[in-house]
Amino acid sequence: MSVNKLFVLPGDGIGPEVTAEVEKIANFLTKEGIARFEIERGLVGGAAYDAHGVAISEDDMARAGAADAILLAAVGGPKWDKVPYDVRPEAGLLRLRKDFNLYANLRPAICYPALADASSLKRELVDGLDLLIVRELTGGVYFGEPKQIIDLGNGQKRAIDTQVYDTYEIERIGRIAFELARKRRNKVTSSEKHNVMKSGVLWREVIIDLHKREFPDVELEHQLADALGMQLVRRPKQFDVIVTDNLFGDMLSDVASMLTGSLGMLPSASLGAEDAKTGHRKALYEPVHGSAPDIAGKGLANPIAMIGSFGMALRYSFGLTELADKLEAAIAGVLDKGLRTADIKGNAPKAISTSEMGDAILAEL
Amino acid sequence: MSVNKLFVLPGDGIGPEVTAEVEKIANFLTKEGIARFEIERGLVGGAAYDAHGVAISEDDMARAGAADAILLAAVGGPKWDKVPYDVRPEAGLLRLRKDFNLYANLRPAICYPALADASSLKRELVDGLDLLIVRELTGGVYFGEPKQIIDLGNGQKRAIDTQVYDTYEIERIGRIAFELARKRRNKVTSSEKHNVMKSGVLWREVIIDLHKREFPDVELEHQLADALGMQLVRRPKQFDVIVTDNLFGDMLSDVASMLTGSLGMLPSASLGAEDAKTGHRKALYEPVHGSAPDIAGKGLANPIAMIGSFGMALRYSFGLTELADKLEAAIAGVLDKGLRTADIKGNAPKAISTSEMGDAILAEL
Ligand SMILES: CC(C)[C@H](C(=O)O)[C@@H](O)C(=O)O
Ligand SMILES: CC(C)[C@H](C(=O)O)[C@@H](O)C(=O)O
Numbered sequence: 001m002s003v004n005k006l007f008v009l010p011g012d013g014i015g016p017e018v019t020a021e022v023e024k025i026a027n028f029l030t031k032e033g034i035a036r037f038e039i040e041r042g043l044v045g046g047a048a049y050d051a052h053g054v055a056i057s058e059d060d061m062a063r064a065g066a067a068d069a070i071l072l073a074a075v076g077g078p079k080w081d082k083v084p085y086d087v088r089p090e091a092g093l094l095r096l097r098k099d100f101n102l103y104a105n106l107r108p109a110i111c112y113p114a115l116a117d118a119s120s121l122k123r124e125l126v127d128g129l130d131l132l133i134v135r136e137l138t139g140g141v142y143f144g145e146p147k148q149i150i151d152l153g154n155g156q157k158r159a160i161d162t163q164v165y166d167t168y169e170i171e172r173i174g175r176i177a178f179e180l181a182r183k184r185r186n187k188v189t190s191s192e193k194h195n196v197m198k199s200g201v202l203w204r205e206v207i208i209d210l211h212k213r214e215f216p217d218v219e220l221e222h223q224l225a226d227a228l229g230m231q232l233v234r235r236p237k238q239f240d241v242i243v244t245d246n247l248f249g250d251m252l253s254d255v256a257s258m259l260t261g262s263l264g265m266l267p268s269a270s271l272g273a274e275d276a277k278t279g280h281r282k283a284l285y286e287p288v289h290g291s292a293p294d295i296a297g298k299g300l301a302n303p304i305a306m307i308g309s310f311g312m313a314l315r316y317s318f319g320l321t322e323l324a325d326k327l328e329a330a331i332a333g334v335l336d337k338g339l340r341t342a343d344i345k346g347n348a349p350k351a352i353s354t355s356e357m358g359d360a361i362l363a364e365l
Numbered sequence: 366m367s368v369n370k371l372f373v374l375p376g377d378g379i380g381p382e383v384t385a386e387v388e389k390i391a392n393f394l395t396k397e398g399i400a401r402f403e404i405e406r407g408l409v410g411g412a413a414y415d416a417h418g419v420a421i422s423e424d425d426m427a428r429a430g431a432a433d434a435i436l437l438a439a440v441g442g443p444k445w446d447k448v449p450y451d452v453r454p455e456a457g458l459l460r461l462r463k464d465f466n467l468y469a470n471l472r473p474a475i476c477y478p479a480l481a482d483a484s485s486l487k488r489e490l491v492d493g494l495d496l497l498i499v500r501e502l503t504g505g506v507y508f509g510e511p512k513q514i515i516d517l518g519n520g521q522k523r524a525i526d527t528q529v530y531d532t533y534e535i536e537r538i539g540r541i542a543f544e545l546a547r548k549r550r551n552k553v554t555s556s557e558k559h560n561v562m563k564s565g566v567l568w569r570e571v572i573i574d575l576h577k578r579e580f581p582d583v584e585l586e587h588q589l590a591d592a593l594g595m596q597l598v599r600r601p602k603q604f605d606v607i608v609t610d611n612l613f614g615d616m617l618s619d620v621a622s623m624l625t626g627s628l629g630m631l632p633s634a635s636l637g638a639e640d641a642k643t644g645h646r647k648a649l650y651e652p653v654h655g656s657a658p659d660i661a662g663k664g665l666a667n668p669i670a671m672i673g674s675f676g677m678a679l680r681y682s683f684g685l686t687e688l689a690d691k692l693e694a695a696i697a698g699v700l701d702k703g704l705r706t707a708d709i710k711g712n713a714p715k716a717i718s719t720s721e722m723g724d725a726i727l728a729e730l
Contacts, residue, residue, distance in 0.1 A: 076560070090560040120486050120599055141506075141528060142561055149563050156532045159567035163506060163526040166517070193615075195441070195455040196507055198514050202524035226619040227655075233598060233623045234485055250558075251616055254591040258598045290592075 003036045004318045007067035009044040009060070012080075012089060013291025014301035014354075015073030021303035021358030022071060022310045025327075028362055035320055040067065044096070045075025045089035045291075055092030064096060069317040070284040072096070073306055074291035097137050100282040102270035103169070104176045105137040105249065106312075107288060109236075109256040109266065114335045118261030118346050121233070126259055131239040132184065133256055134177040135249025137270055139169045140199070142246045165199045165245065170206040172273070177243035178215040187219040187240040191228045191248060203245065225252065232256055257288045264289055264302030264343040267309035269316055283317045285309035295342075299353040302341040304331055307361060330364035368401045369683045372432035374409040374425070377445075377454060378656025379666035379719075380438030386668035386723030387436060387675045390692075393727055400685055405432065409461070410440025410454035410656075420457030429461060434682040435649040437461070438671055439656035462502050465647040467635035468534070469541045470502040470614065471677075472653060474601075474621040474631065479700045483626030483711050486598070491624055496604040497549065498621055499542040500614025502635055504534045505564070507611045530564045530610065535571040537638070542608035543580040552584040552605035556593045556613060568610065590617065597621055622653045629654055629667030629708040632674035634681055648682045650674035660707075664718040667706040669696055672726060695729035 006026060010016040026037040042060035043051055051057075055075075056064075064070050075089040085091075096102070111119060111129035119126045144162030151157055174190070181188045190207045192200035204222060211220045223231060225248040231238065232255050244252060257266050266289070272282035287305030295301060308331060314324035339360050342351040352360070371391060375381040391402040407425035408416055416422075420440075421429075429435050440454040450456075461467070476484060476494035484491045509527030516522055539555070546553045555572045557565035569587060576585045588596060590613040596603065597620050609617060622631050631654070637647035652670030660666060673696060679689040704725050707716040717725070 085566065088560065094561070120490050122485060122487060125485050144525075147563050149567055152531070157567055158529060158531050159562075159564040160509075161528040161562045161564050163528065164523060166523050167521045193612075195453065196459070196615075197524075197526045198512050199524040199526050201450065202514055202522055226615045229594070229616050229620045230623040230628075233620055247558075248616075250591045251594050251613075255594045255598055255620060258595040263595075 001036045003038050005067045006037050006039045007064045007070045008039055008041045009072040011044050011073045011075040012046040012077050013074055013293040013296040015291060017301050017354045018303040018306035019073050022306055024358050025362055044092040046077055046080040048092055049083055049087055055087050055089055056095055069313040072284055072286040076291050077293035096284055098143060101138060101272045102284055103138040104173055104271040105135040106269045107133040107253040109260050111260040112262055112335055115262050115344055118344055119259060121259055129236050132241045133249060133253040134241060134243045135253060136173040136245050139165055140246035163199050165202060167206055170203050171210055174207045174210045174243060177241050178218050181218050181241040185240040189221050189223055189239055189242045191223050191225045191244040193225050229255060265304045267305050267312050269312045285313045300342045301354045302343050303354050303358050330361050333364045334360045366401045368403050370432045371402050371404045372429045372435045373404055373406045374437040376409050376438045376440040377411040377442050378439055378658040378661040380656060382666050382719045383668040383671035384438050387671055389723050390727055409457040411442055411445040413457055414445060414448055414452055420452050420454055421460055434678040437649055437651040441656050442658035461649055463508060466503060466637045467649055468503040469538055469636040470500040472498040472618040472633045474625050476625040477627055477700055480627050480709055483709055484624060486624055494601050497606045498614060498618045499606060499608045500618060501538040501610050504530055505611035528564050530567060532571055535568050536575055539572045539575045539608060542606050543583050546583050546606040550605040554586050554588055554604055554607045556588050556590045556609040558590050594620060630669045632670050632677050634677045650678045665707045666719045667708050668719050668723050695726050698729045699725045
């Protein structure tokens, strides 16, 4: 049996609690001989800053590079609000994305029927919601240069960020979106602001072109990013796959995830290019939720998004599709039994802890 | 009685229908001697392109500049999807904003109790919602240079947009937000992405500084733009005044307006700097909704957002506060009577037309 190397970066806040539940499951699978995982652990974000004065160390970057998949929980917290810009917690995450060229961020927003009432939207609007945001993750205003603050004198400063997109960057993320749509409901909504931004003009042009050349069988529509934000709130079930740039994807995926009422439940995958020889993709898996410093260390966090992210790793990095299916079924099974952590408690009689939830999923598995 | 010069730009789609209702009301007020309005009319957007090949003519720019207030309905539609970038409908609107330095865009999101059920959010989350987004309107990625598409050869292009903010731009929009908060519930939420963007770093710094110096009595909090998008969906009533940049303001105000279930009801104002001598501000008033080409010319459009925008003009440009109050009361009165246009019909027995709604508000007045 081949060894699957997992590099776990718990990060900050509730990170260590939720990654512990994944390790529990991975170790069980190894022990039972169902699959073989080798786990290493590193530091990222505030945790790395406290230990090494950087947002991720060179050593951990190297170890991450040697792994088959990276599992990251979350970074940041008020404790590090004042650290220098270049070593702020987010810099660790952004470096992982950029250095490993993880350009394709897949963010499903799924509303579990058992949890539809936890949404702030009316039940009928979200029950059964299943959309996928495909966000470009290594370009745009996140990384474009110049990116600086200039002192103009007289108490005036000028801050500059640069949004840049090249044809090939738009094309490769578009391709991922169309390919995924084919395995789903065959519809892609592309979003930008071509009425205001040149990057939006190019984005639209490249997507239209790609569609015509390679994916004429997939339904394609365009929505301006502001209008799409509206439509997500108004009638989210109209969407299947949404493809958009780094910054719009950041905002829209947060709005989308909140619709589901299941923020603590949503996993994500960030995939790199396929290696021409091995066919292997670098990949990082992380929950959509943040580090939630306010509840850290209390056993209140919901580990399902993290466990679901591990499930995505099984599917996309390790080719363990059947096991991924089983893990997802185990999560659904536990929910069907009425087991709930605090964030999704609703009218349930009592909430269980982070590790109780991990145990329950493992038992179900 | 002083003459109030109104420059009306109906624009495209449902624009002519909804501005007609405002003119009806303004003409009535003039005839009755309650106030004096002088109305001129111009073209903007697709309508201007069809007539003059530009998004707004020099002549109309001059006439707009000579008016006390500009009333614009909406621009754009599929008919002009293929016109050159520089003369696309939106260019007319953007030129008005930029040339008249209308940097402060006020976008209230109010949920009328009578309409709370039309929201896609659960009633208790939005009933009584009353927040105000103060959006910076003449800076950021909308106008920053370079803004271009470069041909790199080999079928590759590079698109660039530039987000730029200077200290003074952030300070003046921050001041407007704090001043307005003092007349409301005294709370400002400032939003950016300082974890990723240098403009966010400067934005936060300038707002904190301004708050300390001039508005220590106002409550100030900060939320990242993605998190704010989430919170708008999750618990919108936590907000009073939100201050943010041009692009985030564009997206967040669309999400916020959709929460209310009253998109056809929401007015907005875009204000310039005060003239040092006269104290007068250049100003443009427009509905938050778009040109809705699909229902144009059918008498289905809701004129309330446009009439409400006229109400904001009475208040901010003409100093006719009492009349503005009366107009708003008339709108509320008509709604209380159960009169509804198609967009807000809900379970009402029947919908009335655009002009019937205008007539009803006039009668109520
Ligand atoms: C933590 C932050 C840098 C990050 C982003 O802006 O991409 C986060 O919001 C996300 O969506 O993954
Ligand atoms: C029409 C468009 C240029 C405009 C914008 O992006 O500002 C609109 O979306 C708005 O919010 O007023």
